[in-house]
Amino acid sequence: MCDVQKEVKLTRSEAREQAFMLLFSRSFLEEPWEETVEAAQQLFEGGVCDYAMVVVPSVEDAQDEIDADISRFLKKGWSLKRISRTSLAILRLAVYEIKHLDSVPDSVAVNEAVELAKKYTIDESGFVNGILGSFIRSREGEAQ
Numbered sequence: 001m002c003d004v005q006k007e008v009k010l011t012r013s014e015a016r017e018q019a020f021m022l023l024f025s026r027s028f029l030e031e032p033w034e035e036t037v038e039a040a041q042q043l044f045e046g047g048v049c050d051y052a053m054v055v056v057p058s059v060e061d062a063q064d065e066i067d068a069d070i071s072r073f074l075k076k077g078w079s080l081k082r083i084s085r086t087s088l089a090i091l092r093l094a095v096y097e098i099k100h101l102d103s104v105p106d107s108v109a110v111n112e113a114v115e116l117a118k119k120y121t122i123d124e125s126g127f128v129n130g131i132l133g134s135f136i137r138s139r140e141g142e143a144q
Contacts (some may be wrong), residue, residue, distance in 0.1 A: 012104075015051035016093065016112055018044055020120075022056045024089040033057050059096045066095045073134040087124045090116045094132055098139070106136050 010018065026036055033056070041047040059066065067080055070091050074080075080088060094113035097104040110132045117125035 010046075010049050010051075012051070013112060013115075015049045016097075017116065018049055019052040019055045019059075020089055020093050020116055022048070022052055023059060023093055024086060024120075026056070026060070027085045027089060033060070055093070055096065055101075058100065059092050062096060062100070063092065066092050066099075069095050069099070069135060070131060072138070073131045084121060084124065086121050087117060087128055090120070090128055091131055094128075095135060098132070098136065110136065 022036060022040060025040075026033075029036065037048050037053070070083075070088075071080060074082075083091070090113050094109045097109040098106050101109075110129065113132055114125045114129050117128040121128075
């Protein structure tokens, strides 16, 4: 559970969705993280949860590495600029969780990403699933 101000409790899925929303909104902004948090405190009942407070800046700090990982699995001729901001925010969050959060099983990160894509994109869930599936298979191959 993710505790936030005013004793509001979020499930991990709800906290992940909040992190996704913040990552997506930050793709349009060039303001410091603290200003985003201040503005978002009023958008989310109970404010920004601890999970998002930790994960969003961490994703941004590792963004070059994460983007390189995503780019490896794009079709020939594609670049990150061709991916919708929504799907890119979802992919960045999921790749971060897979690489850096041992508490999140890979299958959960993929499933949650696909669910976010179903909810917030128009028919891009298969694309998100394909990129993440390829990413996980490549990691499994490297581990052997």
